[in-house]
Amino acid sequence: MANDKDSIVFCNGVVAALANSIVAFTNPGDKVLISTPVYPPFFNIPKSNGREVVSCPLVEKNDGKFIVDFEAFEQALAQNVKAYILCNPHNPGGYVWDEATLKEIVRLCAQYDVLIISDEIHADLMINGEKHIPIAKIAGDEINRIVTCMAPTKTFNLAGIQVSYMIVPDKKKRLQLEAVNMASGQGSLNTFASVALQAAYTEGTPWLDELLPYISANMDYVKAELEQIPGIRIIKPQSTYLIWIDYRELKLEEKDIMKRLLEIGQLALEPGTKYGEEGRGFLRMNVACSFETVRDGVERFKKAFEQ
Numbered sequence: 001m002a003n004d005k006d007s008i009v010f011c012n013g014v015v016a017a018l019a020n021s022i023v024a025f026t027n028p029g030d031k032v033l034i035s036t037p038v039y040p041p042f043f044n045i046p047k048s049n050g051r052e053v054v055s056c057p058l059v060e061k062n063d064g065k066f067i068v069d070f071e072a073f074e075q076a077l078a079q080n081v082k083a084y085i086l087c088n089p090h091n092p093g094g095y096v097w098d099e100a101t102l103k104e105i106v107r108l109c110a111q112y113d114v115l116i117i118s119d120e121i122h123a124d125l126m127i128n129g130e131k132h133i134p135i136a137k138i139a140g141d142e143i144n145r146i147v148t149c150m151a152p153t154k155t156f157n158l159a160g161i162q163v164s165y166m167i168v169p170d171k172k173k174r175l176q177l178e179a180v181n182m183a184s185g186q187g188s189l190n191t192f193a194s195v196a197l198q199a200a201y202t203e204g205t206p207w208l209d210e211l212l213p214y215i216s217a218n219m220d221y222v223k224a225e226l227e228q229i230p231g232i233r234i235i236k237p238q239s240t241y242l243i244w245i246d247y248r249e250l251k252l253e254e255k256d257i258m259k260r261l262l263e264i265g266q267l268a269l270e271p272g273t274k275y276g277e278e279g280r281g282f283l284r285m286n287v288a289c290s291f292e293t294v295r296d297g298v299e300r301f302k303k304a305f306e307q
């Protein structure tokens with residue numbers, strides 16, 4: 001992977017980096033592919049920049065994990081798609097894409113000459129010793145079609161500093177991106193952001209070493225408790241701190257489960273359809289908080305199902 005410091009372009013957040021990449025490398029009216037369900041700005045950013053979003057749903061395996069349906073993926077690419085926004089690892093679901101999946105994504109995107117914008121903001125949040133594979137690392141000769149967007153803000157709980165960096169091995173693309181960053185007033189970082197970013201990466205390892213087992217234990221607790229409710233199923237995420245709660249077997253409408261949680265449990269969770277129609281039947285819970293807060297949330301959830 002070309003990871004020399006010249007490949008790095010800084011920006012004011014990963015969502016801003018996605019937006020600037022879309023503006024730099026695609027034109028109004030172009031098609032941008034995403035794998036759904038996915039983090040909502042993957043829909044909004046291309047759309048609000050006048051691009052057309054093409055959704056390719058992930059498909060569920062028997063074990064409940066979602067994977068890329070490569071037949072559908074290729075059909076989507078063949079619709080003259082110009083860029084694919086990859087979420088690696090995936091939010092929601094916390095999937096860590098394996099090397100074979102990433103290689104197939106690169107192969108097909110190369111075949112259809114599609115740029116890959118890879119959002120890897122959750123890369124450091126690996127649960128149970130999982131290993132993140134940056135797509136640029138396995139891209140081989142196709143490295144120049146990849147723009148990787150990263151930030152220390154999820155891992156080190158620094159979202160307020162609004163910083164991100166893009167790894168852009170292709171010099172021509174780097175210049176295009178820098179021009180868009182400048183044009184949108186995002187060409188430089190604020191001082192707090194650069195100091196915090198450097199401190200996080202040089203001194204943050206002990207924090208991360210403590211954080212990962214803590215999140216993992218929070219996840220285990222939520223899974224063990226909520227699966228006592230008949231019809232609730234949770235696949236423990238491989239990464240992130242976000243639990244994707246499957247309530248499809250409850251046969252409840254989204255608005256009804258939200259209402260029940262809110263009115264009886266006084267608990268608000270993210271409704272799955274916020275991540276696309278494929279998220280229907282799921283709720284997203286964030287467990288990047290103290291165990292006491294997680295336990296309180298779980299108790300509220302269970303209370304909503306007591307009657």
Ligand SMILES: Cc1ncc(COP(=O)(O)O)c(C=O)c1O
Nearest residue numbers: 013014015016039091119121151
């Ligand atoms: C996949 C993904 N990308 C980007 C972001 C937000 O990044 P930023 O705050 O740097 O814009 C999030 C936050 O939830 C996320 O989950």
